[in-house]
Amino acid sequence: YQTPLRQIAPHNFLALLRGEKEGLLKVALEVEEAPLLDQLLHSQLARNTSPALQGFYQNLVKDAWSRLLKPSLSNEVMTEKKAWADRESIQTFAENLKHLLLAAPGGMQPTLGIDPGFRTGCKVAALSPTGQFLEYQVIFPHTGAAKQQEAATLLLQLIRRYNIALIAIGNGTAGRETETFVRETIQSLTPPPIAVMVSEAGASIYSASEVAIGEFPDLDLTVRGAISIARRLQDPLAELVKIDPKSIGVGQYQHDVDQKQLKQKLDETVESCVNYVGVDLNLASRELLTYVSGNTPTVAHNIVEYRNQIGAFRDRQSLLKVKKL
Numbered sequence: 001y002q003t004p005l006r007q008i009a010p011h012n013f014l015a016l017l018r019g020e021k022e023g024l025l026k027v028a029l030e031v032e033e034a035p036l037l038d039q040l041l042h043s044q045l046a047r048n049t050s051p052a053l054q055g056f057y058q059n060l061v062k063d064a065w066s067r068l069l070k071p072s073l074s075n076e077v078m079t080e081k082k083a084w085a086d087r088e089s090i091q092t093f094a095e096n097l098k099h100l101l102l103a104a105p106g107g108m109q110p111t112l113g114i115d116p117g118f119r120t121g122c123k124v125a126a127l128s129p130t131g132q133f134l135e136y137q138v139i140f141p142h143t144g145a146a147k148q149q150e151a152a153t154l155l156l157q158l159i160r161r162y163n164i165a166l167i168a169i170g171n172g173t174a175g176r177e178t179e180t181f182v183r184e185t186i187q188s189l190t191p192p193p194i195a196v197m198v199s200e201a202g203a204s205i206y207s208a209s210e211v212a213i214g215e216f217p218d219l220d221l222t223v224r225g226a227i228s229i230a231r232r233l234q235d236p237l238a239e240l241v242k243i244d245p246k247s248i249g250v251g252q253y254q255h256d257v258d259q260k261q262l263k264q265k266l267d268e269t270v271e272s273c274v275n276y277v278g279v280d281l282n283l284a285s286r287e288l289l290t291y292v293s294g295n296t297p298t299v300a301h302n303i304v305e306y307r308n309q310i311g312a313f314r315d316r317q318s319l320l321k322v323k324k325l
Helices: 010-021 033-045 051-101 145-161 175-186 203-207 210-215 221-234 236-240 259-277 286-290 297-310 316-321
Strands: 111-115 122-127 133-139 166-170 194-198
Touching (some): 010 051, 111 145, 166 175, 194 221, 203 210, 203 221, 210 221, 221 236, 286 297
Parallel strands (some): 111 166, 166 194
Antiparallel strands (some): 122 133
């Protein structure tokens, strides 16, 4: 495979470097050597017409080029190109993350979150309009007609019990099949809840994180995953800030770029989005409040503690009572 260096796309360049790093291919920079060698020789030969010295200079220049200049210049060009590919890719990742974070929220509605699965079943979590966990069930709509009927009955019971308005379905394994089952099941309801496919990228990482354990210490990993999927529909920004931006799946080759630059840019993007939209002081999680400009994790924790002890903030003056704010 060959391509002009100035025309190569950033993701293609990173792909080639990854292939070389894995030992599957070799990457080299090719240049037109003849004009370069002629230029180097001419600068020397113009001063001396001795045939013996001409031969000496030719050998000298060829050796200097192949052994010293070419490797040095190739490394310099490849390093510059890698830095360029990193910058371009990180900018793309930041844009992708921004669109994910600023996706339109479903709003404060009673919501079902469904983490789909074939053999292990679909995990279903019911949430209140403010994202509080209410109930959890496992249904098996993909393991035979009898189980499917049972799953439909359970699903309808949950919808009626909590007046469910939104259903968030994870887009992982069995996602499409589960979406078809849900849409067929809710057809009989008037009005039916709105069913939406939601990206579950990073949901498993959130489920095992300290944040999730702190929120739901008594619940299983799979339950936390279904809760996260539901909350992503209710308020994408508030839920996704709990996850390391790199785990949300913002683009290809994100592990090949400069990790320090990537983290800095993605953190800036999250902070920018949070401050662009604003937060609800009486509903925002500690993680979300941490991204508010000027706040620190300690102050965010103190705000939540004050809110839990005293109750909702009534006015801005109440914020002055929060420690360290």
